[in-house]
Amino acid sequence: MTCSHDLTLHEVPKSRTEDKGSQYQVYFRGELLLTSRDPQLDACRALVARGLAGEAYFWRAGKTAPDMRIKDIKKASRFRTVESEFKAPYFLKHTSNPFADFKHAA
Secondary structure (H helix, E strand, C coil), rough: CCEEEEEEEEEECCCCCCCCCEEEEEEEECEEEEEECCCCHHHHHHHHHHCCEEEEEECCCCCCCCCEEEHHHHHHHCCEEEEECCCCCEEEEEECCCCCCCCCCC
């Protein structure tokens, strides 16, 4: 079904995330959809898996405007966000193995 989908983000308190960055809970239609460090793109994959299509708006509680709009959740579901302490965040193709882009030492 192609339409607009509203999702709400809630940050998980830092004490539960083991100092590896922030985690967010994503709610869709009032139910917890997932918990993730890459909430927008993981939520797109979850919506596509439910057979949905279209655009998604990501809101935080108490905000009057969305934090992010993704125009095509099917296209966005093919990517993931990569962050490191040495580079600004960037996108890579999503794989089922998150370590696929790391090279093994010889």
